[in-house]
Amino acid sequence: MIFQLIDSDREILETYCSSSSGKKDYIRCTVLLSLDQGKSAKELSEILGIDLSSIYNYVKSYHRSGLSGFISSNYLGFWSKLDSFELAALDKELHSHLHKNCQSIAYWIKENLGIDYAVKSLPSLMKRLGFSYKKTKKIPAKADKIIAKDIQVLIERLDSENAVLLYSDAVHPQWNTRSNYGWIPTGEEHEIKSISGRKRINLIGTVNIQNPSDILISESETVDSLSVREFLDKVEDAYLDKSKIYSVLDQASYFKSYLVQDWVYDPRIELIYLPTYSPNLNLIERLWKFMRKKIIDYEYYNTFQKFRANLLAFFEYIDDYEDELRTLLAPNFYIQFSKTNFY
Incomplete structure (x- = not known):
């Protein structure tokens, strides 16, 4: 027929x-x-x-x-x-x-x-007809400022420019246990000890898009313009062999302050600011989530010293997670459209 x-x-x-x-x-x-x-x-x-x-x-x-x-x-x-x-x-x-x-x-x-x-x-x-009346789902309003094609073009230029592309951010892990999901017998509870402490660690970090286990971490009493400047000094020293350093940052005030922008006198360094409210575009956000999963979720530390030691050890031995990081930190983003390049 x-x-x-x-x-x-x-x-x-x-x-x-x-x-x-x-x-x-x-x-x-x-x-x-x-x-x-x-x-x-x-x-x-x-x-x-x-x-x-x-x-x-x-x-x-x-x-x-x-x-x-x-x-x-x-x-x-x-x-x-x-x-x-x-x-x-x-x-x-x-x-x-x-x-x-x-x-x-x-x-x-x-x-x-x-x-x-x-x-x-x-x-x-x-x-x-299969429709429900519910809230719309929010996505970053300015996600169209950067697209995968722009990033890929920049990545392709890194070798010819002898350059490195870094994603940077601050994080403040708190000394406490975080509840999360796991396979638990039906009808039972899996209890994890927790504390009510508010002490936290202040870290600034950066990850190399070409080598996800190439991670630089700095601890400070507080994250402000001065600690950011000190961290960027370390970044500069860590990549003395590079002709160009692209550092991707979010719109946090301590990253955009005059103290930080005036400091960038070295023509090798270019600060690239992401659109506001777009953590999905910053690869290092995935690293922070991965860190919480491995070190904070499900774990109980009876002293702050143990909590801090385990957290810093995670970054010291980050090479142990190289295979997972290579997949996790691949430059794949949730993007809409783009009219503007960021470099």
């Missing part, structure tokens, strides 16, 4: 099939879509467990009544005022555009389908 859908019908039928709640509706749509993709009637009969006559009847129904007649026949009661064709159109609209409330959806139905649909009846219809 040679069967082919009209392009516009194919798109609507795919949408309707994905939103269909009934098994019979789903099978009827799947038959047409599968035949359109080149599968034989015999194959479909065996796969779907239906007889060949049903398959031929579905095709005849489509040719005789068109798509509207095919998907709306005898299946209107459950969906109230909208037939299956109209439901498919609504489902496509809801997947394409965010409607803030049911009033907006009722207005769209009236304008595009010519049907007055009661606003109070729409919540149940939305649930049947």
Whole structure:
């Protein structure tokens, strides 16, 4: 059997099939879509467990009544005022555009389908179509300032420029146990001792994008402009063999202060500031999370000295995690679009 859908019908039928709640509706749509993709009637009969006559009847129904007649026949009661064709159109609209409330959806139905649909009846219809009323998910508003292509171009230039690209940030791990997930027998609890201490360690660190285990860490009493300047001095000394040092930083005040920016007199050093509220663009944030998982989560230290010693030992023996870090710190980011390069 040679069967082919009209392009516009194919798109609507795919949408309707994905939103269909009934098994019979789903099978009827799947038959047409599968035949359109080149599968034989015999194959479909065996796969779907239906007889060949049903398959031929579905095709005849489509040719005789068109798509509207095919998907709306005898299946209107459950969906109230909208037939299956109209439901498919609504489902496509809801997947394409965010409607803030049911009033907006009722207005769209009236304008595009010519049907007055009661606003109070729409919540149940939305649930049947597979939609929930919930909060939108926030992502960094300025993620489009940097894209993977920009970063890749810069990485490709590093060898020719004898340069290094570093991601830097401060972190303040607190002396306390953090609860986290684990496989625990159902109905039981896995208890971990904790303390109420507020003491913390202040660290500034940097990670080399080309060598994730090349990590420089500095501890200080507090993180401010002066401690950042001292840390950048260490960075400069650590890469004396490099002609160029790119240091990626966030918008923290101690990174952008005049004391820090005036200090950067060495033409080898270029400070690159990320957009505000975009920790997803700073690779070292992943290192901090990894550190917490390995050292802080699930562990109890009865003294601050033990907590500090284990934390610093983690960075001292960071090479032990080289394989994990190479995967974790790969330059893959959640990005939207970009119009501006950052270098």
